[in-house]
Amino acid sequence: MELAFEQDIKDSFRVSHFTQNERFTSIPERLTYHRILFAAAGSGVIEIDDVRFELTGKTLFLLSKGQLLRFPETTVLTGYELSFGDCFWEKAPGSASNCKAVLFNNAAENQRLDVNEASFTELSFLFQTLHHEFEKKDYVNKIDALAAYLKIMMIKIANINAEAGAGFDNHEKQLYRSFIELVSRKYREMHEVAEYAQALNIPARRLSDICRRCAGKGAKELINGQIVAEAKRSLQFSSQPVKEIAYYLHFSTPEQFSHFFKKNAFMSPQDYRTRFVNFGR
Incomplete structure (x- = not known):
């Protein structure tokens, strides 16, 4: 089976913004980094491992390193894409480690998360702020600042994931x-x-x-x-x-x-x- 492999990312961290971005990948890509795809709007299909998901707006996709990603038909996306490695995550404060474990240690169970209006507004602001910080010229402790933003993002997404389980203590x-x-x-x-x-x-x-x-x-x-x-x-x-x-x-x-x-x-x-x-x- 022919595969593409994710390229190395500087400092094992990257966040990108895209508007009406068209994607079509006949060859699956094996991920080297964990990835969060925040689709504000979109149409088409995303295939993770061998599971297909219809793409709609106000949706989060969580992908773990090692998973297989493909866009089997022309897909249009507006939103953000965040990639990070385990070595970068180690820079984030330890208090968020449980959130990362729940979301990414068994990502197949949290592959797609629908986002309500209030959470969508909050996440849009967080991604916009994080992307703005990422695009700044390098400065002392910039990586630490990005890691702190990632921690906040992870906690917020973990809370969205937990909403479905509001009935347990x-x-x-x-x-x-x-x-x-x-x-x-x-x-x-x-x-x-x-x-x-x-x-x-x-x-x-x-x-x-x-x-x-x-x-x-x-x-x-x-x-x-x-x-x-x-x-x-x-x-x-x-x-x-x-x-x-x-x-x-x-x-x-x-x-x-x-x-x-x-x-x-x-x-x-x-x-x-x-x-x-x-x-x-």
């Missing part, structure tokens, strides 16, 4: 965030809800209930989603045999992995890989 929010962060680090070797529940010192049933209230999905579904996303990336971007991918993801046998993948992706690993090889021809 702050302790449940913290447990959910801890679970998502743990999944992002341990999904290869830990596949069962009980393992995460034990690590968080809560019953497995309660963990699943919290996930359903916070994300609309059970804990097992979230874990499997992370495993499937990594398996798809390996099948698309590497020539590793299915057997090696199975062992890399800590499945006991290739057959067990194939059964798991087919159940969750509705096709075998080999069929999935063949689909993308043929796509690139």
